[in-house]
């Protein structure tokens with residue numbers, strides 16, 4: 550080996566890169582093709598979720614919750630919840646499903662606009678916004694500082710049951726384990742977005758755009774919905790966006806009967822979760838969710854009886 554080679558090797562190690570380093574991993578979007586539709590999971594970032602008990606499972610013990618996190622190699626003292634929105638581009642429409650936190654939960658979230666820009670999508674390009682439910686991490690990114698929609702050219706849609714619950718003068722939280730002192734903030738946030746969005750209300754199960762179907766999945770909130778994207782050509786081109794059916798993969802996949810503190814009606818939320826899981830497992834369609842770790846695309850299968858009575862999340866192969 551000559552001296553020149555040694556010098557070259559050293560210089561390679563010693564030279565710092567001049568390329569700009571992004572502040573976040575990747576570009577914050579993950580796009581795949583479903584028949585005629587292009588679908589992108591777009592990250593809004595994440596926020597800390599501590600302590601995990603009782604928030605993530607109000608009907609389980611602290612030991613059970615921390616045990617489930619530990620079994621998934623997650624430090625119970627450092628639990629993070631990711632926030633993902635979904636962008637659906639069909640030949641006719643550009644549909645955004647949920648709008649993220651708007652940065653309301655700290656500096657690590659509110660990244661939706663930046664990550665849409667990375668994907669080449671401007672707010673003005675969006676023709677429809679569907680809000681799965683009126684909790685802050687799904688809709689506080691809808692309005693700008695003046696209370697006007699960020700997606701100025703879009704029709705805004707929400708389920709009628711969801712709208713009517715929050716728009717009312719009184720709210721039935723009698724089944725919820727949410728601390729009473731948190732309710733005014735939830736109600737004020739929902740009312741503000743209702744006032745600014747000018748929502749079109751969706752009733753029952755409805756195809757609101759060709760290939761984009763709103764499916765009621767109540768319990769987490771009164772009008773919580775899942776969204777089915779069908780690009781045509783069979784189950785391989787169907788994606789079921791289940792929004793807040795799962796808040797943390799270490800919790801509600803293996804323990805679908807555990808209910809988060811934020812559920813308006815925990816028993817109904819559990820029933821809706823099981824229904825959606827069974828439907829997706831039987832149909833073998835891909836799933837995505839608001840709080841499934843990025844890129845939040847995968848399948849679900851029932852656990853073998855010897856393993857447990859829950860479900861396994863099977864991440865899809867990354868498509869380049």
Ligand SMILES: [Zn+2]
Nearest residue numbers: 684686793839
């Ligand atoms: Zn959520």
